[in-house]
Amino acid sequence: MKKYRLTDQRTVFGIVAKLNNTTLIDPKTKQKFQIKNPNLVNDIIKSVYLEIVPETTLTTRPASLSCVLKENRVEIRIKQVNPYQEDLFQVMEILIEPLERSAKRKAIEDIYANQFQVAAKIDISTIISVYGKTSIINQALNQWQVHLEQILTNFGYFIKRVNIGFYYAADTPLMEALSSTPSPYYLRDSNRGNFYTERGFFSPKKLNEMYVRSYLDNLLVNNIKSVLIFPVFSNEKILLGYFEIISNLPDLGNAALQNEIDGKQGISPLLAFLEKQAEEYVFHLEFSYAKDWEVVGSQCMIRDLSQDGRGIGIYLPNASLLENRPVGTPTSFQITINGLNYTFYGSLRSIKSPTAENESQSAGIHIFQCDRPEGLQLLESYASQLIEPEVI
The missing domain is CATH 2.40.10 (Thrombin, subunit H)
Structure with missing residues (x-):
C-alpha cells in the first residue's frame, strides 16, 4: 500500500488541527497522547508546532504519533523544540497510508x-583529501556562499558573510577541535563571551582559556559579534567541512535567536534549514563529478x-x-x-x-x-x- 509523505505547511497544519484533542499513540511505547494548540510559524523552514499531553506520566519523548481514522492511518513525525519544555514539538512530516477499504481512491497511475x-x-571525501579545492569545488563554494547569504538575509538574519570550508585544511585550534568533535558551534556574542552550549553544541571549555580570549579579541577587532559553524557530512556520514555564518551583530542579528533561542523560531528551525542545505550542497559536489x-x-x-x-x-x-x-x-x-x-x-x-x-x-x-x-x-x-x- 502506498504512503503519502506530506510536508507542505498549510496541509500539515490542516491535518494536525483536525486531530486536535484526538488520542494518538506512540508506536514504540504504546503510550497515549493528545495534541493541543497546533500553530504554524513563518520561520526559515515554515514550521508547524504543537503541544502534546500524555494520558499518563511521560516516560520517553515520542518521535512519532499515530492514529487510525475512517479511511487513513496517520503518522505524525515530531521533534522536540525546546529541551526545557517537554511538551512542545515541531512537526517534521506527516505520513498518510490509505486503508485497504479506501485503496481504490485516486492513485498515481500511468505516469x-x-x-x-x-x-x-x-567518494567526494577522497577527492577533497587528495586534491583539495579543485576548480569545480571552488565554483560550488562560491555559488553556495551567495545562496546561503541571500536566504538567511531574506529571513531576518544580519549576515556579514558565509564561509564554506573543509576540515582537511583546519589551521586553528578551534577548527581542529571541531573536526575531532563533529558538533555545531555557536558564539552568540563575542563582546560578552556568550556561547551556546546546549543540545550538544561545542563548548569553549575544551579549548585553552588564553586562546579563547585571543580569539574573541580578534573577532572584536574585526567587528564580528556572532559566529555559527555547522558541520557538513557526506552520505556515508564522513565529516567533510562546515558552513561558517558570520554576523556584525549578536545572535546573527535575529530577534528570535536573541529573545528565545530555544523557542519556536529559535535555533531549531535554523539547524533544520542548514541540515537540508548541507545535504543539497554535498549532492551538488558529488554530482559535478558524475x-x-x-x-x-x-x-x-x-x-x-x-x-x-x-x-x-x-x-x-x-x-x-x-x-x-x-x-x-x-x-x-x-x-x-x-x-x-x-x-x-x-x-x-x-x-x-x-x-x-x-x-x-x-x-x-x-x-x-x-x-x-x-x-x-x-x-x-x-x-x-x-x-x-x-x-x-
Missing part, C-alpha cells in the same frame, strides 16, 4: 519516468510522489540493475509535463522490495534539481493535486 539513468557514486551514466530503463512507471515533489518512487524493470548501488548514487530521469520534457537530477535513497505479488522492486530517489527553473515547482504542484483528494 512514467523516461531515460532513468544512474552514474557511479563519487560521469559514465548507465541507463536503468527507457520507461519506468512511477510508484509515488511526496507532496513537496522532492521524493519519488520508481519501479525497476529489472531488480539486478541497481544491485550494490550505494545510497547517494547520482540519478537522472525525465518526466513529461504539459507536453514538455523535464530532466530531474537526484540521488538514490533506497531500494524497496515488492509489497504485493505482482509488484516489482522500486527505487526511492531524492530530487535536488531540474534542467528547467520551474520544474521542481511544477512537480510539487502536480503531487499536491494528486495527494490532497486522498487525505482531506
Whole structure:
C-alpha cells in the first residue's frame, strides 16, 4: 500500500488541527497522547508546532504519533523544540497510508519516468583529501556562499558573510577541535563571551582559556559579534567541512535567536534549514563529478510522489540493475509535463522490495534539481493535486 509523505505547511497544519484533542499513540511505547494548540510559524523552514499531553506520566519523548481514522492511518513525525519544555514539538512530516477499504481512491497511475539513468557514486571525501579545492569545488563554494547569504538575509538574519570550508585544511585550534568533535558551534556574542552550549553544541571549555580570549579579541577587532559553524557530512556520514555564518551583530542579528533561542523560531528551525542545505550542497559536489551514466530503463512507471515533489518512487524493470548501488548514487530521469520534457537530477535513497505479488522492486530517489527553473515547482504542484483528494 502506498504512503503519502506530506510536508507542505498549510496541509500539515490542516491535518494536525483536525486531530486536535484526538488520542494518538506512540508506536514504540504504546503510550497515549493528545495534541493541543497546533500553530504554524513563518520561520526559515515554515514550521508547524504543537503541544502534546500524555494520558499518563511521560516516560520517553515520542518521535512519532499515530492514529487510525475512517479511511487513513496517520503518522505524525515530531521533534522536540525546546529541551526545557517537554511538551512542545515541531512537526517534521506527516505520513498518510490509505486503508485497504479506501485503496481504490485516486492513485498515481500511468505516469512514467523516461531515460532513468544512474552514474557511479563519487567518494567526494577522497577527492577533497587528495586534491583539495579543485576548480569545480571552488565554483560550488562560491555559488553556495551567495545562496546561503541571500536566504538567511531574506529571513531576518544580519549576515556579514558565509564561509564554506573543509576540515582537511583546519589551521586553528578551534577548527581542529571541531573536526575531532563533529558538533555545531555557536558564539552568540563575542563582546560578552556568550556561547551556546546546549543540545550538544561545542563548548569553549575544551579549548585553552588564553586562546579563547585571543580569539574573541580578534573577532572584536574585526567587528564580528556572532559566529555559527555547522558541520557538513557526506552520505556515508564522513565529516567533510562546515558552513561558517558570520554576523556584525549578536545572535546573527535575529530577534528570535536573541529573545528565545530555544523557542519556536529559535535555533531549531535554523539547524533544520542548514541540515537540508548541507545535504543539497554535498549532492551538488558529488554530482559535478558524475560521469559514465548507465541507463536503468527507457520507461519506468512511477510508484509515488511526496507532496513537496522532492521524493519519488520508481519501479525497476529489472531488480539486478541497481544491485550494490550505494545510497547517494547520482540519478537522472525525465518526466513529461504539459507536453514538455523535464530532466530531474537526484540521488538514490533506497531500494524497496515488492509489497504485493505482482509488484516489482522500486527505487526511492531524492530530487535536488531540474534542467528547467520551474520544474521542481511544477512537480510539487502536480503531487499536491494528486495527494490532497486522498487525505482531506
